[in-house]
Amino acid sequence: MTATRVLIPADAPRSAPLGRLLAAELRWVLRRPRTLVMLGVFALFPVLIAIGVVVADRSAGPGAGLIGAIAGNGLVLPVAAMTLALALLLPLAVAMAAADAIAGETAHGTLHGLLISPVGRLRLVGMKAFGVLVVAVLAVTVIAVVGVLAGLVVVGGAQGQLITLSGTTVGLGEALVRVALVVGWTVGQLAAVGAIALAISSVTEHPLVVLASVLGGLILFGVLSAIPALEWLQPYLLTTGWSAGVDALRDPLPLDGMAESSLRALCYLTIGTALTTHHILHRDA
């Protein structure tokens, strides 16, 4: 009849182990069909670019710009694919994960189940941020890995070396290091998007609101940065430095663009995380 005892031992566990919570969140994210479909689409993305480049190369000679630089220079492909995907596809993926993470759980009526278990509200923020970050890392990694493989196999050329935009040649090892650098930088930018998306996700029970806000925000930023009179706004817009990934293809490697945009992303990340935490701590679930 232990159940009739009212005394709660002071040392009774008050929370499930953090590792177990994160593992459960990871399983939940990866079991979701839309996550898997999304990763599949990201795997196809560099392959489609590679095929497009090869076909164009055969018919009409090398094109201009970044895509043109891929022709005969496969190791440019992963960097080009990440840069192109960062414009819209990757933020969309991260916004979707963030929308499901809190607004989706509220809509399904599962969030209050977690809170009653209980999962502390701060831990809940940590769990959800972790889930979104995992999606960002997986999406970028898939593009990079498939990009490298498709670049070497489909595009080929340059004897496994990378011809930089500056005209010099770097070896496979260093080229891969540069691709990894762009992966890390891209994940940082997406973390900023994810933090803002989570902040929106924590005040609504409609996942669509999160998607619409993030996409609307990106489009708005694009419009603002195209208006010359608003040039003073540029340093505050997250999207301003989003072409900095291409710097990895230059020699010597200029790091100031990526460093500056990473700093900007850190500001957005801090604001987003603070807002999410505040909302979760004060909301009625």
Place this chain on the structure above:
Amino acid sequence: MTPVGEIDVAPDAAGARSGPAVAARAIGLRKVFGRTVAVDGIDLDVPAGSVLGMLGPNGSGKTTLIRMLLGLTRPTAGTAELLGHAIPKESARALPHVGALVEGPGFHPFLSGRENLRRNAAAEPLLASREIPAAVDAALERVGLAGAADRRFRGYSLGMKQRLGLAAALLLPRRLIVLDEPTNGLDPAGTRDVRRIIAELHAGGATVLVSSHLLAEVEATCTHVAVLQNGSLVAAGELRSLLEAGTGGLVVATPDVELALRTLRGTGATAYRAEGDEPAVVVDGGGPPAPETIALLVGAGVAVHEARRHRANLEDLFARLTEETP
């Protein structure tokens, strides 16, 4: 923090020795949404070991009260306690011992029933990781869902969803189980199962707080009742004493209903035609004693076929408490 902790621990220790204690307590709880007062200053004790049925029409504030007790909704005023701990400040101390099914079962459609429960179990502080698979299986078995455990939640019927929600509350032995409308969408067999589970929990010493609009359910399973109306508590206490407080009257079966009513009202007693097929009148308690009433009726020429004590049931009580007085 430390002095507060000591003060809070003290009543617990006393409760453990002296037996009855309070499993959940609302002190002046009030919740206002915009201009709507959902819960209007409710004081309620849920005695430890009781099965308390919370009754009230739709929109009477049952769910809001439960959500405030569980720390899901912040009260506009007043305080809530669970197992002697202030909510929401000390939720982490109390909630591991509380199982709840609130506002319908919430699960993910793309996961099977078992996977959904595993996810819930992973968040339970008192379940060791190695105990989780067995605990999930036992809970599924207990609610009669073992056969459908590996089907996706998306394909579950309303009753199966409700059973899964119940299973989540029963993942481990709890001290307090809170069930908000547990029989929603259940067939008669499911309703019987819920009644059996509540009886088992009660026998095991757990406290059960169950809200329902099915009065027969509450009458069959509860030891205590709390009746809510427009956000206020209109009655609370032991079911038996509440029912007895409403009795004392007589039911007199007679074909001469009109004459009987005239005679009784002439003496100042409250009498009305009984509902049902048999012609009869009901005399409320508070008038003359039963033998005098019967003698009066017989003296007036009323053919008394049968006279018995009027036994109030919960439905009468509920109707009296929550309906506008005619």
